[in-house]
Amino acid sequence: MKSILNKLLLIGILTMVSNSLSAQNWINVKDTENFDKWRDFVVKIKDTYAPDSRDIYLSVYDDEEQAGKYVIETTSTEIQSYVLNEEKGSTFTVKLLPDSDLNGKTKGIINLSVANLRTRPSHSAEMATQTLLGTPVDVLKKLGGYYLIRTPEGYLAYVDRYGVQPKTEEELANWTSRNRAIYVADYGHAYLEANTTSPRVSDLVMGNILTVVSEGEDYWQLEYPDGRLGYVESNRLMKYDDWKAMVKPQADSVLQVAKRMIGVPYLWGGTSIKGVDCSGFTKTSYFMNGLIIPRDASQQYRQGEELNIMTDGDLDVKKAVSNLKKGDLIFFSASKETNPKQPITHVAIYMDNGEFIHAAGIVRINSFDPTAPNYDSQSLTIVGARRYLDNEEFIASHTLNSKKGY
Structure with missing residues (x-):
């Protein structure tokens, strides 16, 4: 038991180190000694308005046109307002993205x-x-x-x-207004001509969307965003509008997509049937059912309805089986035993009777019931669960129809 926990702890530490390395190198000034008097000010900005570099961009660098002045480049209008309210305009210029260039x-x-x-x-x-x-x-x-x-x-x-x-x-x-098609098969190709012996234009994976040039009985000619043309077997496609009207964020449908990825290898950052990480797997399973959920496990944990599956900080198997429904997300923390903040390091989709499906090494099905033959000791690090399905407010703001360009 101790060796298992130590191994999971190491995974958690490596994950946190990797996350810290991937954070923006957001202070880029040459004269760091002269900048020291402003450091607390910009650190406060980051801590208050841009704590997560995954969703708020922040970069501070020298103003090349004015010595001793600095540029704060960001996607946040709140940061711009804060700098102006603090009357720091004589030292800092705020550059809002998108870039005018x-x-x-x-x-x-x-x-x-x-x-x-x-x-x-x-x-x-x-x-x-x-x-x-x-x-x-x-x-x-x-x-x-x-x-x-x-x-x-x-x-x-x-x-x-x-x-x-x-x-x-x-x-x-x-x-967006054009007739589009979505690739609904797992994996395949587009071809220069309407036959599979023709040279390939590119590979295609489940969830790819292209515009339709023409529809034949066996092949459709499709156009890429950059203007390339290719023929794709019609039985691997659906009209995008028909697909979007058909898909519903329902548990059985989410699990059906998830099971199509069984055996797919784990890939850090992966979100396709070529390879997935844990949250890329959950994201893809939901996306193919018309719901766009947050990207990373820690972000997914912050939304949805909180579910009662824990007792005194540990998973309560009986309570979990009673309170969880198909399609719920289960969250894990590899540093659960040593870190009171319990950073989220893994996520799975609940199936039924204590079983869940997740990307860990490969996409596979396990159980959190210690008596089950497919029990996974990683269940010792479960810290909570969230429900997105049957949550009308969440669904309304996360469907494809709520996102511009879909």
């Missing part, structure tokens, strides 16, 4: 079957998440060959120029 192309559409989004604008940087072809995003800033973007769930990360096609508001609206 984008010339109005402040929207974008993901252009690859699965685009890798990173914590910094570099191929060697940690992969923060992934986003699927056809996903509408906000484009905030260009740095060399990379764009800082914001995904529909509000996640900030960098994608290379091949991964996103920048658009104006008008161009995004045009894309």
Whole structure:
């Protein structure tokens, strides 16, 4: 038992170290000694208005045109108001993103079957998440060959120029108004001609969205955000509007998608059937049923209806089986025994009778009941559960219809 807990503790520590490394290097000034008198001020800004770099961008750097002056670059209007209210305008200039250098192309559409989004604008940087072809995003800033973007769930990360096609508001609206198709098979390809022996245009995965040029009996010709054309087998597609009207955020449907990913390998940052991390797995299972939930496990834990499954800080199996419903999310903390704040490090989808499905090594089904043959000792680190389904307020604000570009 002790060795198991030590191993889980190590996983938690590594996760926290990785998270701290992936945080923005948000103070970028050359004369740090001269800047010291302002450090407390900008740290207070971060702690108050931008504590999580995954959803609020903040960077402080030298004003190249005025010595001893600084620029606060951010996505937060609250930070701008705070600086003005504190009358620090003589020292700090607030630059709100999106950047004016984008010339109005402040929207974008993901252009690859699965685009890798990173914590910094570099191929060697940690992969923060992934986003699927056809996903509408906000484009905030260009740095060399990379764009800082914001995904529909509000996640900030960098994608290379091949991964996103920048658009104006008008161009995004045009894309949204067109006849679109969604790829509903697990995995496949688009071809230059209407046969599978033709050269390939790209791979495709479940959840990819493209516009329809023409519909044949066996193949549809589709267009990518960057204008490429490809033929896709019609039996692997659905008209997007028909699919969106059909899908409902219901437990059995969420679990049906989840089970399609059984055996898929764990991939840090992964959100597609090619590879998933724990929260990417839950996010994808919900997305294919019309619901956009927060990206990371810790963010998913902060929303939804809290469920009573614990007694004196430990999982109460009888209570959990009684109070959980299919499709609920179960959360784990690898540092549960040593850290009172219990940072969330894992998430699973509840099935029934104590069983849950999750991405841990591979996507698999386990039980938190110690008497079950598929019991997983990771259940010792369960710290809570949340319900998104049957929560009308949450669903109303997180459906595809509530997100611009979908």
